[in-house]
Amino acid sequence: MENSRHRPRKNTPHVVKAYDNTNGDFIGRVVDITADGMMIVTRDLVTTGREFQLRIILPVMVQHKTDVVVNGQVVWSEPDTNPDYCRIGIKFSNLDGADGYLLEDVMHRLNLVG
Secondary structure, eight states, X not given: OOOOOSSOOEEEEEEEEEEETTTOOEEEEEEEEOSSEEEEEESXXXXXXXXXXXXXXXXXXXXXEEEEEEEEEEEEXXXXXXXXXXXXXXXXXXXXXXHHHHHHHHHHHTTOOO
């Protein structure tokens, strides 16, 4: 896998869950994140190129919100070292607007952005 990351990722010690906002399905746990994208550990491989509207449950309330919605595309998907799980890389496609700023604010407050 080519490393095309522009910003360093930070592992999060917080439990941050991601859901498919269109149907409410649990996608997985966010294990690291940048302002550009994130890695999620999930139960199933996800097709590269798949686009999601992701609802990310924030580990702290910020600006009276407990979640943020962002669009993202799966840029890679591979088995995890634990054979029961897989890892997927999501690239954010719309960190504009209020939810984008909110996510950036949370990442800075929790020191998750390099």
